[in-house]
Amino acid sequence: MTDRLAALLPYPKSVRPQPGSFEISTETSITAGPGAQRAAAAVRRVLAALPWPAGTGRERGAAAGGIAVDIDERLPDEGYQLRISPVGARITAGGEAGAFYATQTLRQLLPDEAWRAAPVPGPAWQLPCAEIDDAPALSWRGGHLDVARHFFPKPVLLSFIDMLAAHKLNRFHLHLTDDQGWRIESQRYPALHEIGSHRPRSRISHSADPAVYEEIPHGGYYTLADLAEISAYAAARMVTVVPEIEVPGHASALLAALPYLGSVPGGRYEVSPDWGIFPQIMSPLPEALGFLGEIFGELLSAVPAPFVHIGGDECVLDSWRDNPAIEACRRELGLGSADELHARFLRQVADMLAGRFGARAVVWDEGFASGAGTPAGALRPDTIVMAWRGMDIARRAAEAGHDVIATPVVPTYFDYYQADDAREPLALGGPVTVQDVAAFAPGAAAVSWPGHAARRLIGTQFQLWTEYIRDSRALEYMAFPRACVLAEAAWSGQPAQATPAAATPAAAAPAQAACAPAVAAPVQAAAVPDWHGRLTAHLRRLDAAGVEYRPLDGPRPWQQGGSGPRRHRAGHRIAAIAAHLDEIARQPGVP
Numbered sequence: 001m002t003d004r005l006a007a008l009l010p011y012p013k014s015v016r017p018q019p020g021s022f023e024i025s026t027e028t029s030i031t032a033g034p035g036a037q038r039a040a041a042a043v044r045r046v047l048a049a050l051p052w053p054a055g056t057g058r059e060r061g062a063a064a065g066g067i068a069v070d071i072d073e074r075l076p077d078e079g080y081q082l083r084i085s086p087v088g089a090r091i092t093a094g095g096e097a098g099a100f101y102a103t104q105t106l107r108q109l110l111p112d113e114a115w116r117a118a119p120v121p122g123p124a125w126q127l128p129c130a131e132i133d134d135a136p137a138l139s140w141r142g143g144h145l146d147v148a149r150h151f152f153p154k155p156v157l158l159s160f161i162d163m164l165a166a167h168k169l170n171r172f173h174l175h176l177t178d179d180q181g182w183r184i185e186s187q188r189y190p191a192l193h194e195i196g197s198h199r200p201r202s203r204i205s206h207s208a209d210p211a212v213y214e215e216i217p218h219g220g221y222y223t224l225a226d227l228a229e230i231s232a233y234a235a236a237r238m239v240t241v242v243p244e245i246e247v248p249g250h251a252s253a254l255l256a257a258l259p260y261l262g263s264v265p266g267g268r269y270e271v272s273p274d275w276g277i278f279p280q281i282m283s284p285l286p287e288a289l290g291f292l293g294e295i296f297g298e299l300l301s302a303v304p305a306p307f308v309h310i311g312g313d314e315c316v317l318d319s320w321r322d323n324p325a326i327e328a329c330r331r332e333l334g335l336g337s338a339d340e341l342h343a344r345f346l347r348q349v350a351d352m353l354a355g356r357f358g359a360r361a362v363v364w365d366e367g368f369a370s371g372a373g374t375p376a377g378a379l380r381p382d383t384i385v386m387a388w389r390g391m392d393i394a395r396r397a398a399e400a401g402h403d404v405i406a407t408p409v410v411p412t413y414f415d416y417y418q419a420d421d422a423r424e425p426l427a428l429g430g431p432v433t434v435q436d437v438a439a440f441a442p443g444a445a446a447v448s449w450p451g452h453a454a455r456r457l458i459g460t461q462f463q464l465w466t467e468y469i470r471d472s473r474a475l476e477y478m479a480f481p482r483a484c485v486l487a488e489a490a491w492s493g494q495p496a497q498a499t500p501a502a503a504t505p506a507a508a509a510p511a512q513a514a515c516a517p518a519v520a521a522p523v524q525a526a527a528v529p530d531w532h533g534r535l536t537a538h539l540r541r542l543d544a545a546g547v548e549y550r551p552l553d554g555p556r557p558w559q560q561g562g563s564g565p566r567r568h569r570a571g572h573r574i575a576a577i578a579a580h581l582d583e584i585a586r587q588p589g590v591p
């Protein structure tokens with residue numbers, strides 16, 4: 001049972017095994033100390049949902065130990081101390097989130113059966129005695145899901161949120177709109193969901209190969225009530241939904257519904273059956289801004305989001321340059337280029353979100369690069385930049401004073417292959433291996449940045465773009481186990497595959513000090529058990545939960561690409577992509 005202490009993922013800052021065990025059951029009382037009612041309620045919620053083995057409570061004479069929950073405001077909100085002795089457990093947390101995470105750790109200390117949805121026959125559950133001190137290094141620990149290229153039904157999102165929470169991830173970035181679909185009900189503009197939410201066919205061959213389509217309609221959207229429900233479900237699990245409406249590019253589905261918002265007068269648009277970058281983009285003129293105010297108003301009335309992603313990536317600006325009204329507007333604003341107008345447009349949307357809804361905007365790094373160095377085109381200072389084109393642009397955005405989230409293609413793009421192996425199902429390119437994720441150290445990368453910039457690195461998240469991910473089974477295959485390992489990088493700020501010495505809290509201090517105050521330093525931190533062994537044990541939990549992850553030694557027969565138009569292709573090689581992204585991210589002023 002003590003081996004469960006060596007199978008925690010993410011691994012806590014400090015784990016000190018102690019002798020003995022504590023039998024926990026439905027009889028175990030949960031009591032709240034002063035001011036700890038909400039924290040205790042979070043503990044109760046998690047435990048009440050577990051599949052407790054039948055008849056292991058009073059009938060079997062279980063010891064009547066309890067769990068005491070206390071708040072200590074000196075701990076960070078998400079931090080906690082967990083003490084398990086033979087007579088009970090004590091959770092001392094910085095806040096409700098800390099108590100929730102303590103209970104997630106506690107769940108990982110139970111048998112794998114605790115990850116099932118209903119009880120199966122088995123013995124009473126024992127917790128190994130231990131003293132655990134824990135807190136995250138990074139405040140933004142996320143998972144992104146593109147529901148525009150392929151739609152995923154609401155229950156899939158709910159179980160995705162469950163898995164985020166189980167790995168102590170706290171942001172769910174929901175990419176709701178793109179060229180291939182608009183996934184939000186609009187009462188004010190019903191054409192958006194009536195027209196924009198479906199396409200008659202979809203490309204199934206690789207984007208580098210001759211086009212082959214599947215002539216089957218694809219679509220779906222979430223009602224505003226669905227989105228409110230998803231957001232509330234996430235909030236109860238300490239996950240903040242970050243909704244994204246992508247502007248001004250990747251907007252073909254929006255424009256198919258409302259063509260007058262496009263930048264080509266009289267332009268014709270369709271919900272795209274293809275993948276890639278399209279020249280059709282929104283107009284930046286006042287009518288478009290007015291529309292966005294209304295549409296964000298509808299969305300944010302359902303999802304009370306403190307952070308709203310507005311896209312800004314991969315914009316082909318030629319149609320702006322070719323449109324006399326847009327050019328006149330640019331000159332009137334004193335802006336030197338269409339790129340500056342791009343940044344200015346994002347700034348106006350961010351101002352609107354802040355002014356009307358008190359929300360902070362998030363953009364992909366092109367939104368920062370397009371106006372960088374030009375005061376008239378600069379972003380709102382509080383806009384958060386997601387740096388997908390590498391850590392160099394992450395540093396530049398941080399130096400310019402923006403909070404930054406590290407989302408480099410390698411290793412956070414989980415739409416890329418998990419191995420260089422012809423058995424892998426069709427994906428964009430790659431590979432981005434689980435070892436690449438284990439070597440990722442967002443906190444350590446920022447150590448070489450100037451101090452003021454290092455403090456701006458607030459977190460990281462994985463990306464699941466879904467051009468080639470068509471259903472929930474494929475989604476789980478691509479997400480896991482890489483997400484499990486990314487969660488550790490996000491929680492610790494350090495690489496999972498660090499040597500034990502480098503992973504002790506003392507050695508990790510320089511990177512972590514910048515991001516979050518540490519929990520009281522442990523007297524003696526034991527070596528961190530090797531990530532591969534912990535992950536192997538963790539996969540048994542995912543088995544119990546029924547998650548169809550990719551086994552570490554490759555896909556199961558039914559997870560392979562097979563033959564036909566969707567057979568495996570090498571796709572875009574990661575080395576070439578990395579070099580290309582590095583090059584374009586280095587050119588100032590190029591979005």
Ligand code: TNX
Binds near residue numbers: 314364388413415466
């Ligand atoms: C780039 S990253 C995109 C997405 C694609 C993805 C495929 C970013 C901001 N834009 O539109 O789906 O690559 O990996």
